[in-house]
Amino acid sequence: MNDQVTDKQKEELVEAIRGPHYYRITVNGYGGETVFATISEDAKTYWAAITEEHGDSPLVTYCVNSEDFTTEQLRNGECEELSEYLDPADLVDGVCFLHDEPGEVGSTWYEPPNEKFHDNQANYDGAYMYIEKVDKPEYGATILEDVIDGEDIGEFVERIGEASDWEIEAQEGLSALTDYEGNQRTWQTFDKGDHVFQFHSSEKGCFFEAYLETQALFDETKLKVIVDEDAAGNDVIWGFTYDGEEIDQEGGGDTNGKGYYAWVWTQQY
Numbered sequence: 052m053n054d055q056v057t058d059k060q061k062e063e064l065v066e067a068i069r070g071p072h073y074y075r076i077t078v079n080g081y082g083g084e085t086v087f088a089t090i091s092e093d094a095k096t097y098w099a100a101i102t103e104e105h106g107d108s109p110l111v112t113y114c115v116n117s118e119d120f121t122t123e124q125l126r127n128g129e130c131e132e133l134s135e136y137l138d139p140a141d142l143v144d145g146v147c148f149l150h151d152e153p154g155e156v157g158s159t160w161y162e163p164p165n166e167k168f169h170d171n172q173a174n175y176d177g178a179y180m181y182i183e184k185v186d187k188p189e190y191g192a193t194i195l196e197d198v199i200d201g202e203d204i205g206e207f208v209e210r211i212g213e214a215s216d217w218e219i220e221a222q223e224g225l226s227a228l229t230d231y232e233g234n235q236r237t238w239q240t241f242d243k244g245d246h247v248f249q250f251h252s253s254e255k256g257c258f259f260e261a262y263l264e265t266q267a268l269f270d271e272t273k274l275k276v277i278v279d280e281d282a283a284g285n286d287v288i289w290g291f292t293y294d295g296e297e298i299d300q301e302g303g304g305d306t307n308g309k310g311y312y313a314w315v316w317t318q319q320y
Contacts, residue, residue, distance in 0.1 A: 063268065070266040073188045074198065076298065078259035078288055080178035083306075084252045086161055087168040087241075087282040090315065093145035095246035098315045101137060109136035110313040114250055117149040117157030148248060160250045160313075167241065172287035173258035175278050178204045184269065188262035198269055204288065208276055215272065241282070241318040249283060249314045256306030259290065261298045270294075 128139045149157035151164045182199040185192035277289040291298045
């Protein structure tokens with residue numbers, strides 16, 4: 052056994068003793084804000100027929116304009132964009148699922164009545180991350196070292212797993228996360244026969260930014276990516292843990308909108 056310590060090892064040991072060290076973690080890629088809610092059978096039947104004939108444009112148009120009009124105004128054709136696709140007179144109370152108060156404007160698409168699930172995450176496929184060592188854990192910090200420079204997250208998970216012969220689990224379920232009050236994050240699920248509305252704002256950019264403080268130098272084998280499905284079964288990135296502790300996200304990221312999409316369906320299982 053070689054007991055000789057190299058200069059580099061001595062340097063690393065001294066640096067580790069001098070902690071704390073600060074690291075900025077960011078996740079970029081495609082993803083977006085998605086909301087799921089239960090709706091009535093009448094609403095599902097009506098909008099399913101409309102989207103089958105015209106695509107999702109009429110449903111999207113209703114959702115992005117709901118907060119500006121009452122149901123009476125919609126029926127009177129005051130939302131001209133919506134009137135291009137359908138007969139306003141068909142918009143009965145049960146159909147206008149974002150309008151739950153007579154005479155009042157509707158809810159926004161991102162705060163619908165009977166909301167069951169809401170996320171604003173990066174898609175697991177194609178997301179990439181940066182880890183930078185910085186001089187302080189705050190905006191405007193000076194970058195001291197690029198630790199991970201735009202690595203695909205799926206490839207990172209694969210690399211860490213292979214390097215440890217899969218003894219290190221790089222992915223955890225959503226149960227690893229807590230909300231801002233420290234409670235385990237959960238969401239309501241859909242029962243068979245539920246009628247569901249889903250709206251997605253497609254985004255591109257930075258979805259996650261956080262600062263990590265360590266006493267020793269950063270060890271990538273201690274970083275675990277929290278990946279789990281959303282309510283539609285899409286794998287998304289919920290965050291990270293380091294050495295078993297959740298890394299708190301700073302803010303909501305910085306993304307640009309790429310388009311709106313909407314669906315209705317009946318839960319089959």
